[in-house]
Amino acid sequence: MPVCKLCRQDVPKLVKSHIIPKSMYGFRHLNGDKGPTKLVPISNDLRGMRPKRIPSGLYERILCHKCEEITSKFDSYAYDVLYRRTKIPIKNKIYPVGYIIRGVNVYNMLLFFASLLLRMSFSHSAAFGNVNLGIYEDRYRRSLLDGNIDYLGGMDGFISFYDNNLSATFMNPYKSRIFNIMHYSISIFNYAFDIKVSDNQEYPKYLKVLNIGSMEDNLILIKRDLYNNKNFQIIAQKIKGGISV
Numbered sequence: 001m002p003v004c005k006l007c008r009q010d011v012p013k014l015v016k017s018h019i020i021p022k023s024m025y026g027f028r029h030l031n032g033d034k035g036p037t038k039l040v041p042i043s044n045d046l047r048g049m050r051p052k053r054i055p056s057g058l059y060e061r062i063l064c065h066k067c068e069e070i071t072s073k074f075d076s077y078a079y080d081v082l083y084r085r086t087k088i089p090i091k092n093k094i095y096p097v098g099y100i101i102r103g104v105n106v107y108n109m110l111l112f113f114a115s116l117l118l119r120m121s122f123s124h125s126a127a128f129g130n131v132n133l134g135i136y137e138d139r140y141r142r143s144l145l146d147g148n149i150d151y152l153g154g155m156d157g158f159i160s161f162y163d164n165n166l167s168a169t170f171m172n173p174y175k176s177r178i179f180n181i182m183h184y185s186i187s188i189f190n191y192a193f194d195i196k197v198s199d200n201q202e203y204p205k206y207l208k209v210l211n212i213g214s215m216e217d218n219l220i221l222i223k224r225d226l227y228n229n230k231n232f233q234i235i236a237q238k239i240k241g242g243i244s245v
């Protein structure tokens, strides 16, 4: 019998799981009524493999039905918060530098990130080959199975939002050091998630109001400028080099 990667039980069968939430994959907002926009994956490794179009939303049979339901619950929650809720601008004079989304259960958001990272780590696809959670894999599994954030340890991070209609790209996740703390950086459509996978290290004090875990019921989005972003240059170079989509 196959084994579910999340609960590690022998199960009669494994169901299809989307590694990137399906709701975020066929993101309709960018394309009006013309139907979902397909994500175009971009490799962030300039010397790496050529990016290829991911067929019909990358999914794999890695979870049992029950575990798929657990991950779907947090996917739906995150989709609702990130794509449906009102973003209130935080302005510097007249120019927004960030946004606040009120009434958010940030613990559910952290569980969503745990579930996203776990699926990437379980995946056999080269697109997620950079994600290896090590000792955090078991902790995140337990958090999801028990619905208990205590096992997440020091998981935290920053959410950035690009509001200038970034094209439908998904950049494969990569490890990054932010304030010398280990993070995974994940870009999906207009969002970049920098998720801290580390227990003991804390962010500098002055930033402690921006991180996901800083407030219990408000989420801060940092507005980022696509054109001054390193990723933008990488994407441009990739496309110039002949991206195969």
Ligand SMILES: [Zn+2]
Residues within 6 Å of the ligand: 004, 005, 006, 007, 008, 009, 063, 064, 065, 066, 067, 068
């Ligand atoms: Zn399971």
